Amino acid sequence: MPFFQWVNDALTWGTLFRMLLGGIIVLLFLLGVVAYMLYFERKIIGWMQLRIGPNRVGPLGLFQSIADVLKLLAKEDIVPAQADRPLFLIAPIIAFVPSFVVIAAIPWTASHPFTADISVALLYYLALSSITILGIMLGGWASNNKYSLLGGMRSAAQMISYEIPLGMSLLGVILMAGSLNIVDIVEAQRRFMWFIIPQFLGFCVFIVAATAELNRTPFDLPEAESELVAGYHTEYSGFRFAFYMLAEYLYVFAISCLGAALFFGGWSGPLLPGWLWFAIKVSAFIFFFFWLRATMPRIRVDQLMTFSWKVLLPLALVNIVLTSVIKYWVNAG
Amino acid sequence: MTNYWNSYLFVLVFLALGIALPAAALTIGRWLRPHNPYREKLTPYESGVEPFGDAHVRYNARYYLFALLFVVFDVEILFLYPWAVGFHELGLFGLVEALIFMAMLVIGLVYAWRKKVLEWN
Numbered sequence: 001m002p003f004f005q006w007v008n009d010a011l012t013w014g015t016l017f018r019m020l021l022g023g024i025i026v027l028l029f030l031l032g033v034v035a036y037m038l039y040f041e042r043k044i045i046g047w048m049q050l051r052i053g054p055n056r057v058g059p060l061g062l063f064q065s066i067a068d069v070l071k072l073l074a075k076e077d078i079v080p081a082q083a084d085r086p087l088f089l090i091a092p093i094i095a096f097v098p099s100f101v102v103i104a105a106i107p108w109t110a111s112h113p114f115t116a117d118i119s120v121a122l123l124y125y126l127a128l129s130s131i132t133i134l135g136i137m138l139g140g141w142a143s144n145n146k147y148s149l150l151g152g153m154r155s156a157a158q159m160i161s162y163e164i165p166l167g168m169s170l171l172g173v174i175l176m177a178g179s180l181n182i183v184d185i186v187e188a189q190r191r192f193m194w195f196i197i198p199q200f201l202g203f204c205v206f207i208v209a210a211t212a213e214l215n216r217t218p219f220d221l222p223e224a225e226s227e228l229v230a231g232y233h234t235e236y237s238g239f240r241f242a243f244y245m246l247a248e249y250l251y252v253f254a255i256s257c258l259g260a261a262l263f264f265g266g267w268s269g270p271l272l273p274g275w276l277w278f279a280i281k282v283s284a285f286i287f288f289f290f291w292l293r294a295t296m297p298r299i300r301v302d303q304l305m306t307f308s309w310k311v312l313l314p315l316a317l318v319n320i321v322l323t324s325v326i327k328y329w330v331n332a333g
Numbered sequence: 334m335t336n337y338w339n340s341y342l343f344v345l346v347f348l349a350l351g352i353a354l355p356a357a358a359l360t361i362g363r364w365l366r367p368h369n370p371y372r373e374k375l376t377p378y379e380s381g382v383e384p385f386g387d388a389h390v391r392y393n394a395r396y397y398l399f400a401l402l403f404v405v406f407d408v409e410i411l412f413l414y415p416w417a418v419g420f421h422e423l424g425l426f427g428l429v430e431a432l433i434f435m436a437m438l439v440i441g442l443v444y445a446w447r448k449k450v451l452e453w454n
Contacts, residue, residue, distance in 0.1 A: 006339050015339065016346075023346040027354065073358070074365050081375035082387070093355045100351040104344050116340040116347075123414055124344075144388045145377040157396050160403040167410040174417040234378055239362045243355055302453035305399065309451045313406070313442065317435060320413070324420065328428050331421070 004113035022114050030103065034249045035065035041290050048294040075238035080144060083235065087142035092236065092243040095135025098128040099250040106257045107183045109267045109274035115183075122180045125258065126167050129213075132247060133159045139244070140232035151231030154221055154301070159213055161308040166209035168316035172202035172323040173262045182258075186266035196263040201319045203263050205312050207288075210255045212308065215248065216289055218296035221304055256285035398450050409438050 004022045009015045039054065039062065046053025054061035079088055105121040108114060118124050133156050140152015173195050174180060177188035189195055196203050212219035223231040233244045260266060260281035267274030299307075377384045416423070416431050423430075445451055 006343070009339065011339060011342070016342070019339075019343050019346045020350075023343070023350045026347075027350050073362050076367050076369065077359075077362065078370065078374060080377050081372070082377060093352070096355060097348065097351040100354070101344065101347045104347040116343040118340050118344070123411075126410075141389070143377070145384075146379065146388045149388045149390075149392070153392060153396055157399050160407075161399060164403065164406045164410070167407070168413075171410070171413055171417050174414065175420055178418060178421050180414060180418055229378065229380065238366060239355075239358055243358075305453040306451055309402070309442070310446065314439075317439065321432065321435065324417075324428055324431065327420065328425065332425075 005111060026103065026114050027100070030100065030250060030253070033253055034246060035069065037249055037252065037286060038065045038068070040286075041293075044287070044290050045294045048291070069242065072239055072242045077238040077240060078235070080235050082144040084142040084144065087138050088235075089240070091135050091139035091142055092240040092247075093135070094138060095132045096243040096247040096250075098131040098135075099247040099254065102128045102254050103250065103257070105182060106254065107186065107261065107266060108278055112183055117183060118181065120180045121182045122170055122174065125254075126163070126170075129251065129254075130160075130163065132251070135247070136232050136244075139236065143232075143235035145235050147229045147234045148232050151223065151228045151234065154228075155215060155232055158215070158219065158221065158304060158308075161305055162209045162212035162219075162312070165205050165308060165312035165316045166213055168313065168320060169202045169205035169209060170262065171316075171320050172199045175320070175323045175327055182261050182266070186261055186268060189265040190268045194263065194265045199263065199319070199323070201315060202323070203259075205316045205319065206259065206263070209308070209312055210259065211289065211292060212304075214251055214255060214289070216252070217293040218299050219304060220298060221301055252286060252289055253282070256282045256289070259285050395453065402445060402450070405441060406438065409434075 003018060004025075006015050006018055006022075042064070043053035043061070054064040057063040057067045079085055102125050104116040105118050105124055106115065107117075136159075137152045137156040140148040140150075140155065143149070173185060176192070176195060176198065177185040179185060179188070185195075192198075215221075215223060228234070233241055236244060257278075260278060264281045266281075267278040269277035272280075377388065379385075412434065413431065416427060420427060
C-alpha cells in the first residue's frame with residue numbers, strides 16, 4: 001500500500017494528510033482489535049471452564065463488547081468528593097495515550113505501511129510504556145480511596161520491578177541484530193533464524209516479565225479482586241474506567257506484537273502474505289496470555305517482588321553475558 | 334533516501350489522535366450520561382462500611398527502596414542499549430568494558446540482596 005508509506009516522501013501537506021488518515025485507520029483498527037480481544041478472552045476462558053461465555057448479544061454473542069462500550073458511555077462519571085479532582089480526571093488519559101502511541105513503532109509487513117520507522121524503536125517502547133505507570137499511580141492516589149492507593153502502589157512497584165528484566169531480555173536480541181529498530185531486527189532474523197532459538201533464555205525472561213508488566217494472571221496482584229476490590233480503578237466509572245481497560249488491552253496487543261516481531265520473525269514466513277503471518281503470530285501470543293489466565297493461580301505479593309529481582313534479573317544478566325561473549329567469539333573466530 | 338523526520342511526525346500524529354480520542358469520547362459521553370451526584374454516592378468505597386480517615390496516609394517505605402533500585406538498573410539499561418547496538422564495532426574493548434560495568438551492578442544487587450532489601454514482608 002504505497003499510499004500509506006511516507007518514509008521516503010517529501011514532507012508536504014499531502015504527506016501529512018496521508019499520515020493523519022493512516023493514524024485514524026490504525027486507531028479504528030485497534031479499537032476493533034480490543035473489542036474482539038475482550039470477546040475472545042471471555043469466550044475462550046468460558047470454554048476452558050466448561051461454560052459457554054457471552055452468547056446473547058448478536059449471533060454467538062459477537063456484539064457483546066460493542067454493547068459493553070455503549071453501556072459504559074451512558075454511565076454516570078462519578079468523581080468522589082474527597083478526590084483530587086484534576087488529577088482524578090486526567091489520570092486515565094495519561095495511562096491511555098502512551099499505550100496507543102507505542103503502536104506507531106510496530107511494523108506490520110515487510111514494506112511497513114502505517115509505521116513510524118524509528119531507529120530507536122525499542123527504547124521508544126520502553127520509555128513510553130513507563131508513562132502509563134504514572135497514570136495508574138496517579139489514578140490510585142487521586143481517588144483518595146484505600147483500596148485504590150494500595151492497588152496503585154502495588155501496580156507501580158510491580159511494573160517498575162518487571163520493567164528491568166523486560167528491558168534486559170531485549171538486550172540479547174539487540175546484540176544479535178545490532179539495531180534497536182524493529183524492522184532491522186526482523187530483517188536480521190530473515191537472514192539468520194528466528195531469535196527464539198538462539199535467544200531462548202531471553203525469550204523466557206521476556207514472556208514472564210511481559211505478563212507481569214501487563215498485570216495479568218498469575219501476576220494480577222494490583223487488581224486482586226478478592227483482596228483489593230478492583231485495585232487502582234476502584235473509584236472509576238463510565239468511560240474513564242473504559243480508558244484504563246483500553247490501555248491495558250492495548251498493551252497486551254502491543255507486547256504480543258513486540259514478542260512476535262523480536263523472537264518469531266515478525267512478518268516473515270512462507271507462502272502466506274506478510275501481514276497474515278504477523279497476525280497469526282500476534283494472535284498466538286494473545287491466546288497464550290488468555291490461556292495463562294484460565295490456568296494459573298495468583299502468586300503471593302512477597303514472591304512476586306522477590307521473583308523479579310532474584311530470579312529474572314540474574315537470568316537476564318546471564319543471557320546478556322552469554323550472548324555478548326558468544327557473539328564476540330563467533331565474530332573473531 | 335529516508336526522510337528522517339517523517340517517522341517522528343507520524344508519532345506526533347499518533348499523540349494528537351491519542352489525546353483526541355479521550356477528549357471526543359468524554360465530550361460525547363457528557364451528552365449521553367446522567368449527572369446525579371449526592372453525598373452518599375460521592376463517598377469513597379470501603380466495602381459498604383462508612384469510610385474513616387483519609388487515604389492519603391504514609392505507606393510502606395519498602396516501595397521507596399524498590400524505586401531506588403529501579404532507577405539504578407534502568408540507567409544501566411540505558412547505557413547497555415547503545416553498547417549492544419555498537420557491539421560489532423567496539424570489539425574486545427567494548428565486551429570487557431561492559432562486563433566490568435555489569436559486574437559492578439551485580440555487586441550492587443548482591444549488596445541489596447544481602448541487606449534483605451529484596452525481601453517483601
